[in-house]
Amino acid sequence: MRKPQIVVSTPFRLHSHQQVYALQQQRYLQKYICSTWHKPQSFPYKYFRYLPKALQRKINAFCAKRSYEPIDAYYVEQHPFAEVVRVLLNELTRSRFNKYLVDWQHQTHDSIAAKRLKKLHPDIVVGYEISCAETFRTAKEMGITTVLDLANVHYEYCTPLEKIFDGDDFDHQLTKAINQRKEIEYRHSDYILCISQLAYNSLRDNGIPEEKIRLVNLGADLSIFQCKKHQQNEKFSMLFVGSVIKRKGVDLLLEALQELQLKNSELTIVGANDHNDILSKYDQSLFTHIPFLPHSELVQHFHKAHVFILPSYLDSWGMVVNEAMACGTPVIISDNVGSKDLVTKENGFVVPHGNVKALQEKILYCYHHRDELFAMGQKAGESVVKFTWEQYARNLCVVIDDIYKNRK
Template sequence: MSMSPSGKSGVLVVNYTAPELNHLAAALAQQGLLQQYIRPYVNQYRTWERAVAHLPGFGRLYTKTFGRRIMPPGFADGDIREGAVWQDIVRASALHFGGVRAKALAEHLHWSIQQRIAEVASRYVQTAQVVVGSYQVSHKAFARASGVKVLNYPIAHHRYIQRFVAEERELEPSFAATLPDWSQAPAWQEPELDAECELADRILVGSTFARNAFIEEGFPAEKVIVIPYGADLERFSPGQPGAEQRKTFNALFVGSIVQRKGVSYLLRAYQRFKGPNTELVLVGKYPDDSSPFAPFRDGFKHIPHVPQTDLPQIYRSADVFVFPALLEGMGLVVLEAMASGLPVITTPNGPGDLVRDGVDGFVVPIRDVDAIVEKLEYLRTHPEERLRMGQNARERAEMFTWERYRAKVVSVISGLSTN
């Protein structure tokens, strides 16, 4: 067997944007098991990157965009192989400066980057004992791999999503423009997703909901493994008890403000719930068409962009986190809110594994406006229970760390590679 360009054998990790694979690759590197980590650009604090960060004007832009792409500790020089770097830079610039043409270019480059990462990964696969790849970028490596193939799939199966979205468009037509539109995807995307799923020996997902979607699509239960992701428990932590006495009851949502997150049901619920000394804060970006939010715009505070350094304090300033997800792989923001000491109102469709109903908050049925209103009212009028649930939520979050995620995935990989 010919040697790979790195000259090493072990585990090849291929990624586009999944943060969990950053942690996995770092853990494998620490244990001497990583052959290569293939991904788009990442700030490795090289000499030229330090110089760019100090340039007048441009350095500030760099540190707010590409400079924030920092890996967890554990990598040695040469462990990371970046692909599609120029496409990545152009795409980020287009998204930053905006405009219709810039957005169209960014969308084109989004697909181009995936294809480039897939191509680069296929060159490093010959001696890999195991290939761990994120969905959308692993098909070429899986097709050439002779070792074990593990697919990271951070959301429900794509055909399950298509059916669900079609149903949701009928139920909430005014928010249809904020749902995923598969007609805009290249014709090759779905066949390549199918190939990745079929070629994989195991599929890693973040929740029971995602696993059940694969089983519903006919995949054997033993092929799909649930390993929840982690949170940074030092960065996301509760405020000091009694440090801030608030008169306003603050409900918080963090994430893309789209219907996949159940946002219409949250807005309708808050419209019925709101009263004196209550506030709803939505942190995240609107989709391109923000017209569905016009009827509700006076009923909430919108924060379109928050530096990552400010996010922990935003969680601490809230009384409850509301995330009525329709389609979610797990919901890292839910875990961050719990780590920050917030009770959570959510659904079974992704975050249901995290939140214990009546203990850390409430798990309500999807699309149930009445249930959201009821739980908001309960938490508003029961401050002692709100505090107790928030404390429970923090304790529960401590069970979901990146260290545990790393250990579980490495254990799975080790077991597969020795069979």
């Protein structure tokens, strides 16, 4: 049987680089349409080394999230205009209009990808949520099989939570417009890939036929994130990794710690702040903030931490949970983090989302029982052995083969 020719389209990387690499390995990949992709030997990237050192560091951090060395540059088709405009305007406005710029970037990318389909004529197009409504409409007109990769959950599950973590910044009109596009994407998708049981259930419970849904869990790179051999730090050390936004529950974590005032303890927050003022509202002695770390350095922080904490209001999966557990660090996460599927009472804790008291209770348990945490971390490492990117690739390709075989 002829191998399928597949186009993957997304304006943001998310987990698409692993998907694209898996398809490339099977010779299924036709094109990877993205916003910005770092090609070190191409214009303009090869001239970045002549920029001032401070600017180089900032650009390198940006590019690190928009590259993956195993992907052959031949397959990558980048359209950077919208992302460059968004990033520059965010810098000028301190991200005041970021959500509108992000939405504009999604729509701009969607329009570009739809036009490119008419030239490429793939068998299957994989589009990412909020950025493929027009692409899928065009695909259906052309008889192309459509696969929605849902990195989130169904919008009916998500919207009430967005009202909580967005607070006064919640924009009803923008959310309504985005949800209408999501509805079009659901309707025009032949299949929907989701990344957790949480996401699967949200789709099923909101009327998406189960025969249309395929669950493919995400993984971690166990060649980088390796289990620690001993606990390196005597001071009680907590770690949060993720964007410094309310959605990730960083405000809940800081509120919990500000009340607890734990002696001889430390919290390290690793993640982009993007000009929001969450951190400024709390006692600065509570934490150390690091805007970005490459994986090679992030591993050291996972090894140093007694416990990893991700109290998100909503996270469809949360790859950092895999990575923390792979490093032998027990976790405290909320019940709205999809990777809770990995967590048992032997390797971590799951707390109700938005519940500061429950979060404090588990932090205090870890603080007073830190002699138990190393053994819990070893159990955590054992729990994620099957959740690798290699296994993700195998599961994905089984799904794609089935989709191609049964295409209409």
